[in-house]
Amino acid sequence: MAFEAKRTRQKQEPDSADYATELKYRSAANVGTGKLAKGLGYFSIGLGLMELLMPARTGELIGVSPRYRTFLPALGLREIAHGVTILSQQKPTEGVWSRVAGDAIDLAYLGAAFTGEENNKNRLIGATLAVLGVAALDVMCAQALSSEDWGASKNPSAPTTVGQPSARQ
Numbered sequence: 001m002a003f004e005a006k007r008t009r010q011k012q013e014p015d016s017a018d019y020a021t022e023l024k025y026r027s028a029a030n031v032g033t034g035k036l037a038k039g040l041g042y043f044s045i046g047l048g049l050m051e052l053l054m055p056a057r058t059g060e061l062i063g064v065s066p067r068y069r070t071f072l073p074a075l076g077l078r079e080i081a082h083g084v085t086i087l088s089q090q091k092p093t094e095g096v097w098s099r100v101a102g103d104a105i106d107l108a109y110l111g112a113a114f115t116g117e118e119n120n121k122n123r124l125i126g127a128t129l130a131v132l133g134v135a136a137l138d139v140m141c142a143q144a145l146s147s148e149d150w151g152a153s154k155n156p157s158a159p160t161t162v163g164q165p166s167a168r169q
Helices: 017-024 028-053 055-062 072-088 093-113 121-146
Strands: none
Touching: 028 055, 028 072, 028 093, 028 121, 055 072, 055 121, 072 093, 093 121
16 A cells, blocks of 8 residues: 555635635636737737838828828838737727827828818728728727726636536536
């Protein structure tokens, strides 16, 4: 018979309600918000690369003349920075709010472009509507990330138990 020393068994996780439950479980709403934020991050990087690498094509697409296209690479670098910030954070509240501020900059840029007679107003209207649509998503996501439902004690990357029976009583 082999001798085995008696040790007290240690729990895998502490009993603290703030730690154990929140670490293990997350809400479906937080999962959706996290996925939306990640999608906005990838969108930012894609749009930023387009503005940075193809400013003439992007300018033509949104209806601005060559004079206004000189700003597009700078706007592209800003978009890439937003995307990298969002994708590098577990809870990207600041990154998504920075996108909201970037939307305001984009709307100011498009507003200034409306004053130029050489710009295509119909394309500018389309671009402005697109920015407004994405801005609405940005604000919605940023507000959800800032809410109390996604507090510092919650862990959005923990496995979800939605649709699964719970072993806890």
